Amino acid sequence: MxxxxxxxxxxxxxxxxxxxxxxxxxxxxxxxxxxxxxxxxxxxxxxxxxxxxxxxxxxxxxxxxxxxxxxxxxxxxxxxxxxxxxxxxxxxxxxxxxxxxxxxxxxxxxxxxxxxxxxxxxxxxxxxxxxxxxxxxxxxxxxxxLEGGAPVLRSGARPGDVVAHAGVLGRSAAGLDLLSGAEETTAYPDLVAAYLRPDPPIGSGARARLAGATAMLDVSDGLLRDGGRIARASGVVLDLDPLGLSSPRDLAALSAAGRALDVDPVRWVLTGGEDHGLLATFPAGADLPPEFRVVGRVLEATAERGPAVTVQGVVPDGDEGWDHFAGRGSRA
Amino acid sequence: MxxxxxxxxxxxxxxxxxxxxxxxxxxxxxxxxxxxxxxxxxxxxxxxxxxxxxxxxxxxxxxxxxxxxxxxxxxxxxxxxxxxxxxxxxxxxxxxxxxxxxxxxxxxxxxxxxxxxxxxxxxxxxxxxxxxxxxxxxxxxxxxxLEGGAPVLRSGARPGDVVAHAGVLGRSAAGLDLLSGAEETTAYPDLVAAYLRPDPPIGSGARARLAGATAMLDVSDGLLRDGGRIARASGVVLDLDPLGLSSPRDLAALSAAGRALDVDPVRWVLTGGEDHGLLATFPAGADLPPEFRVVGRVLEATAERGPAVTVQGVVPDGDEGWDHFAGRGSRA
Missing domain, CATH: 3.30.1330.10 (PurM-like, N-terminal domain)
Known part of the structure; x- marks a missing residue:
């Protein structure tokens, strides 16, 4: 050949x-x-x-x-x-x-x-x-x-559950921005690789089911947008704690790239898609598989707010993620 | 809207x-x-x-x-x-x-x-x-x-089996040629519809299995080409009888369009794809579902000829059907 x-x-x-x-x-x-x-x-x-x-x-x-x-x-x-x-x-x-x-x-x-x-x-x-x-x-x-188990849907999150995530957040979006920009990408090979060849924790899905996950999806369109899907399907609020969202090592890599591109790395973490990590809710006290980090908790939806994602109690400015027809950043 | x-x-x-x-x-x-x-x-x-x-x-x-x-x-x-x-x-x-x-x-x-x-x-x-x-x-x-039954593969045809077909042959190809040509298509609404909305006998697949079909496929690339796939997978010769290939009513419709376009309708029947009828082989004496017409018989492949489709014992001139990359009429 x-x-x-x-x-x-x-x-x-x-x-x-x-x-x-x-x-x-x-x-x-x-x-x-x-x-x-x-x-x-x-x-x-x-x-x-x-x-x-x-x-x-x-x-x-x-x-x-x-x-x-x-x-x-x-x-x-x-x-x-x-x-x-x-x-x-x-x-x-x-x-x-x-x-x-x-x-x-x-x-x-x-x-x-x-x-x-x-x-x-x-x-x-x-x-x-x-x-x-x-x-x-x-x-x-x-x-x-499903090995005889029940499927983990988006609709099962209940107030009192913890919100947890396995995988990485924002790395693929940072890699895409690096490739899209004029910036030299060779300084950030891990972020570029995270965009080109994401490596989500596929085996963690079945482990989450066995650990009692009440709701789950993979983060393909951004944490805020995909979290909103669990919130609406379950009729709850997902309140996220920014301190839990990234490991210190992840955040350091994102911060360096963010400085180079003049981007707030928290934006990548909250709205970047295509990392395909698993966002799940578990009953409080559940024994989480070790690759899941607790990133928030499930609250009751209130009459004035309705189902939503909040960050420390506040609805964030935008939930923009990827929409195929309207383009980046539109609201579904 | x-x-x-x-x-x-x-x-x-x-x-x-x-x-x-x-x-x-x-x-x-x-x-x-x-x-x-x-x-x-x-x-x-x-x-x-x-x-x-x-x-x-x-x-x-x-x-x-x-x-x-x-x-x-x-x-x-x-x-x-x-x-x-x-x-x-x-x-x-x-x-x-x-x-x-x-x-x-x-x-x-x-x-x-x-x-x-x-x-x-x-x-x-x-x-x-x-x-x-x-x-x-x-x-x-x-x-x-499969309702507990064995799948009907391409590889199970045996010498002595009958070859049978359910559905129509050549109508979709005739419809496509009518649409492609300068000819007025309104005189042949059934042939044009056969191309635009083929209606193969989907339910006949399971019935053929229950009747003991030994091999089967759907005719998507033409009778000669698809028949050749059964012949090669099974290591046999499929000898077709042109008299059995189309019902008199089908042949009359194809003949009229063929005269209008100066195309031999037998070419449509033998090489036209996309009708998606079912070509199957059954043991001699099997009680065929009534929608299957016997169109030939399965013979031993010979040392000089090998697995092939023949028409009354003769290898036809061309087996051209559709190939997506090489285009129409190339030989796979």
């Missing part, structure tokens, strides 16, 4: 024959790729399913992200949705739209990124579809298993 | 709130849209899954297809993959990429087309994702239930 080989040089079946061997399989895969459909084991008589799409120039930019990065992110943001239900991922299918002039090498790197993001979590890539198109689109559907 | 309302006039959550009420739900949906993921019943401890993508200007053209048509086709071509495993569809998730200037009306029509294609088969639309992009992309993932 030469680096300049293009997908239009191959028939679809030839390209698939190059991709399939790169993809992880699992014991849950009863029939894998190559037939009209795959057959997957669902031992507890249910499966969890979610779908998420990445679009070139919307979710990634070719100059910044390698094929590996795009494959990794496509997998991870889907795996996080399964974790957010308290489930373990089992399998993914991928629809891939590619320009006919795309390099085969780039596509195989994407497959490798997908595979390496999935393999540690025991998830197989069991099927897919290819099409040509003007821009790259990666649409992933992911499935998971 | 005005006809000129655009998706960029709405926040993503507002658009979703318009779409969700249009989508069918089913008893198999334990948790529906609105959380991080859906939870679906899989009563026999397995599920069948397939994914298929439609891309604007590749799989449909805005001037020909309404939103309803696109939603319908996106659903049907996926449902056919589940049927082709001998399963019954239970649920779909949909990733939708839309230009920000797209009319909201068009999107809601797409949802209605999806819904009406799914509802008769008991399949719910249980989740999705929206993104902006320059061209419309509809990526559907569909799930099905």
């Amino acid at each position: 030469s680096a300049s080989e293009r997908v239009c040089d191959l028939a679809e079946e030839q390209l698939l024959a190059r991709i399939f061997p790169l993809l992880p399989t699992t014991d849950a895969t009863l029939v894998g790729p190559g037939d009209d459909a795959a057959v997957i084991s669902a031992p507890d008589g249910r499966f969890v399913v979610s779908t998420d799409v990445l679009v070139q120039d919307r979710h990634f930019i070719r100059d910044w992200s390698t094929g590996y990065d795009v494959g990794w992110r496509a997998a991870v943001q889907n795996l996080a949705d399964i974790a957010a239900m308290g489930a373990r991922p089992t399998s993914l299918v991928v629809s891939l739209v590619l320009p006919r002039t795309e390099e085969v090498h780039w596509v195989l790197e994407l497959a490798r990124g997908l595979a390496e993001a999935c393999a540690p979590h025991g998830a197989g890539v069991v099927g897919g579809d290819l099409s040509s198109g003007d821009a790259i689109v990666v649409a992933v559907t992911v499935h998971g298993d | 005005s006809a000129s309302e655009r998706v960029c006039d709405l926040a993503e959550e507002q658009l979703l709130a318009r779409i969700f009420p249009l989508l069918p739900t089913t008893d198999a949906t334990l948790v529906g849209p609105g959380d991080d993921a859906a939870v679906i019943s899989a009563p026999d401890g397995r599920f069948v899954v397939s994914t298929d993508v439609l891309v604007q200007d590749r799989h449909f053209i805005r001037d020909w297809s309404t939103g309803y048509d696109v939603g319908w086709r996106a659903a049907v071509q996926n449902l056919a993959d589940i049927a082709a495993m001998g399963a019954r569809p239970t649920s779909l998730v949909v990733s939708l990429v839309l230009p920000r200037t797209e009319e909201v009306h068009w999107v809601l029509e797409l949802a209605r087309g999806l819904a009406e294609a799914c509802a008769p088969h008991g399949a719910g639309v249980v989740g999705g994702d929206l993104s902006s992009g320059d061209a419309i992309v509809v990526a559907v993932t569909v799930h099905g239930d």
